[in-house]
Amino acid sequence: MAVPSPSPAADKIAVRARGRAARRALPEPRPIIAPRPSFLQMLKPGMIVASYAPVGAEADPGALVAAALKQGCRIALPHVVDQPTPLRFLAWHDNATLVPGPFGLLQPDDHPDELAPDLILAPLVAFDRMLGRLGQGGGHYDRAFAGFPTARRIGVAFSVQEVDRVPTDPWDMPLHAIITEQEWIAA
Numbered sequence: 001m002a003v004p005s006p007s008p009a010a011d012k013i014a015v016r017a018r019g020r021a022a023r024r025a026l027p028e029p030r031p032i033i034a035p036r037p038s039f040l041q042m043l044k045p046g047m048i049v050a051s052y053a054p055v056g057a058e059a060d061p062g063a064l065v066a067a068a069l070k071q072g073c074r075i076a077l078p079h080v081v082d083q084p085t086p087l088r089f090l091a092w093h094d095n096a097t098l099v100p101g102p103f104g105l106l107q108p109d110d111h112p113d114e115l116a117p118d119l120i121l122a123p124l125v126a127f128d129r130m131l132g133r134l135g136q137g138g139g140h141y142d143r144a145f146a147g148f149p150t151a152r153r154i155g156v157a158f159s160v161q162e163v164d165r166v167p168t169d170p171w172d173m174p175l176h177a178i179i180t181e182q183e184w185i186a187a
Contacts, residue, residue, distance in 0.1 A: 015163055015166065019126035020125060026160065033061060036179060039154070039177075047071075047073045050144075052123055061121045061123075061156045064156065075093075077108050080107060087141075089114065089120075090107075103138070120145070122141050122153060123156060127157055128166045130166075131174040131185070134166045142172060146173065153177075154175065
């Protein structure tokens with residue numbers, strides 16, 4: 001009798017555990033994710049760039065946000081209410097105070113200035129060369145990607161989070177590019 005293959009959910013749990021362990025094992029200070037020419041070429045004045053405040057050992061997109069601000073972009077950060085509620089991208093101004101949110105997030109205080117992003121910088125737990133992305137597992141970014149289908153999806157991670165293959169489900173949307181401390185990966 002054949003042994004059944006692990007389910008995609010079980011595969012995701014194992015890959016998440018490896019990705020989290022790899023980024024936690026990086027020495028402090030963690031590598032800087034510097035803007036690459038391909039990223040800089042995407043930025044246009046007035047463009048809305050959605051970013052995030054890193055949690056724990058997540059790659060910090062701060063240098064990417066600084067580059068976007070320098071190019072005249074507007075910045076939005078995710079605002080999360082709970083797991084089932086879709087995240088909203090709220091306007092954020094450089095150095096504006098962030099408040100604690102669910103899941104250990106820092107986010108803008110709830111306000112009505114919701115923005116539709118042109119480019120989404122997304123944190124990753126793991127990624128592959130086919131631009132597959134594995135996040136925390138709550139589905140917030142999968143739903144955001146579906147809600148803003150024309151937005152460019154850029155994953156932000158450390159190179160140690162790369163895996164051979166990210167297990168995917170039908171609702172998982174691939175990224176347009178991934179930026180690490182070492183390279184820009186795009187199709």
